[in-house]
Amino acid sequence: DAMVIQNPRYQVTQFGKPVTLSCSQTLNHNVMYWYQQKSSQAPKLLFHYYDKDFNNEADTPDNFQSRRPNTSFCFLDIRSPGLGDAAMYLCATSRVNSPLHFGNGTRLTVT
Amino acid sequence: TQLLEQSPQFLSIQEGENLTVYCNSSSVFSSLQWYRQEPGEGPVLLVTVVTGGEVKKLKRLTFQFGDARKDSSLHITAAQPGDTGLYLCAGAFSGSARQLTFGSGTQLTVLP
Numbered sequence: 685d686a687m688v689i690q691n692p693r694y695q696v697t698q699f700g701k702p703v704t705l706s707c708s709q710t711l712n713h714n715v716m717y718w719y720q721q722k723s724s725q726a727p728k729l730l731f732h733y734y735d736k737d738f739n740n741e742a743d744t745p746d747n748f749q750s751r752r753p754n755t756s757f758c759f760l761d762i763r764s765p766g767l768g769d770a771a772m773y774l775c776a777t778s779r780v781n782s783p784l785h786f787g788n789g790t791r792l793t794v795t
Numbered sequence: 796t797q798l799l800e801q802s803p804q805f806l807s808i809q810e811g812e813n814l815t816v817y818c819n820s821s822s823v824f825s826s827l828q829w830y831r832q833e834p835g836e837g838p839v840l841l842v843t844v845v846t847g848g849e850v851k852k853l854k855r856l857t858f859q860f861g862d863a864r865k866d867s868s869l870h871i872t873a874a875q876p877g878d879t880g881l882y883l884c885a886g887a888f889s890g891s892a893r894q895l896t897f898g899s900g901t902q903l904t905v906l907p
Contacts, residue, residue: 688837724881724900724902725899725900726883726897726898726899726900727838727883727897729895774837774838776837781825781887783828783840783843784828784830784838784840784885784895785840786837786838786839787837788835788836788837789835789836789837791835
């Protein structure tokens with residue numbers, strides 16, 4: 685059974701049109717992460733939550749926001765998607781100092 | 796600056812061949828993880844190595860952590876088409892929820 689679930693698997697949005705990607709987990713892990721991954725490259729960390737504490741990477745554009753309303757759910761909001769934001773977005777969870785459990789990602793296309 | 800360098804970046808081999816992927820850094824890690832990612836899916840953890848000099852085996856895959864905990868290698872014996880994927884090493888610093896620094900990745904293709 686999937687333990688980190690991302691919806692939708694594929695998302696198409698228009699240039700400049702806000703989009704929200706969602707992630708849920710059944711592992712009760714206290715840390716949740718959002719990564720951006722472009723073709724055959726390593727995942728790039730955008731931000732993470734340690735419980736309710738939000739931690740933004742220094743080079744994450746302001747265009748990207750996140751919400752974590754409770755332990756199980758985390759959302760990635762892209763306020764004004766550009767063509768360069770087309771990528772696979774991966775959600776992951778973990779306990780502190782433990783390996784990551786990834787979802788299967790949401791492939792975002794910007795037209 | 797890439798903290799963790801992986802080599803080679805791309806590797807295409809025939810079924811049955813052996814291969815080694817390297818992961819190198821100037822930083823000392825508390826542990827190092829290897830993930831494999833298949834197309835359209837998220838990375839999946841293969842192994843975690845913690846102790847300098849540690850060797851772990853997972854069927855045809857052999858993982859080694861360097862004595863100084865700055866580098867690691869993944870050796871695959873008699874590669875199969877099912878081994879095709881993106882292999883990622885990731886170094887962890889203890890006490891940090893941010894945890895992982897990913898390597899640049901090695902895209903492996905095993906041809907039948």
